[in-house]
Amino acid sequence: EALTDGTVTDPETSRRYLRIIRDESGRLGDLTRVLLSLADLDAGVVEFDRGPVDAEALADSVRARFEPRAAERSVRFEVGALDAAVPLGDAARLLQAASAVVDNALEYTPPGGEVLVSARAExxxxxxxxxDSGPGIPPGDREAVFERFTRLDRSRSTTGGGSGLGLSLSRRLVRLMDGDVRAEDSPLGGARIVLELPAQAQAQR
Structure with a gap:
């Protein structure tokens, strides 16, 4: 309202308000997409492919989506090579699951911190x-964070807290691809979220 009625005349203040509007609109859009995805999963109307996933294409998509946001927040963001093995599942759903986890990591990482994405084969x-180098997840909360609408202390978040749905969606999607998601301590001092999926046999690569 202050922007439309001319109350705000300082250009820098106007830009700050516009950034807030943009960020909040983006968060609302993300929340809507997550809620729709969960509703579809509950209704059993989501179809999954069961084939090999291009892990490097996944890495490129994650970089493209989150590098600008990390830069805005002065967070070091790095996506390493993800083709240690060929994951089996649905490429679009895996991207959705991975994005939910990265989004959560950025939510809780302060300026000057870092978020690192990597992959390994077993x-x-x-x-x-x-x-991430945020405040981490206490051991007693490491299952609770995967329940819907569960959020930890709002003081942990750099933006006041997320929806409490992203990690729940991620685990749900990955389990439907015969994998799992768990929380651990990170060597960066914060949280580590681990997504594990079946992999194509090495000889078939």
């Missing part, structure tokens, strides 16, 4: 890890 598995 026998029969492709394992994606998202590490």
């Amino acid at each position: 026998p029969g598995c492709w394992i994606l890890t998202v590490d």
Whole structure:
């Protein structure tokens, strides 16, 4: 309202208000998409592919989506090579699950911190890890964070807290692809979220 009625005349103040409007609009759009995805999962109307996923295309998509946001927040954001193995699942749903985890990491990482995305292979598995240098997740909350609408202390968040739905959606999607998601301590001092999926046999690559 202050922008439309001419109350705000300082250009820098106007830009700040516009950034707030843009960010909040983006958050509302993300929340709507998550809610719709959960509703579709509850209704059993989501279809999944069961094929090999291009892990480097996944890495490119994650970089493109989150590098600008990380730069705005002065957070070091790095996505390493994710093709340690070939994950099996649905490419679009895996991107959705990984994005929810990265979004959560950025939510809780303060300016000057870092978020690192990497992958490794274990026998029969492709394992994606998202590490952040935020305040971490206490051991007693590491299952609760995957329940819908669960948010930890708002003081942990750099923006006042997310929806409490992203990690729940991520685990739901990955489990439907015969994998799992868990929370651990990160060597960066914050949280590590681990997504584990079946991998294509090495000889078939």
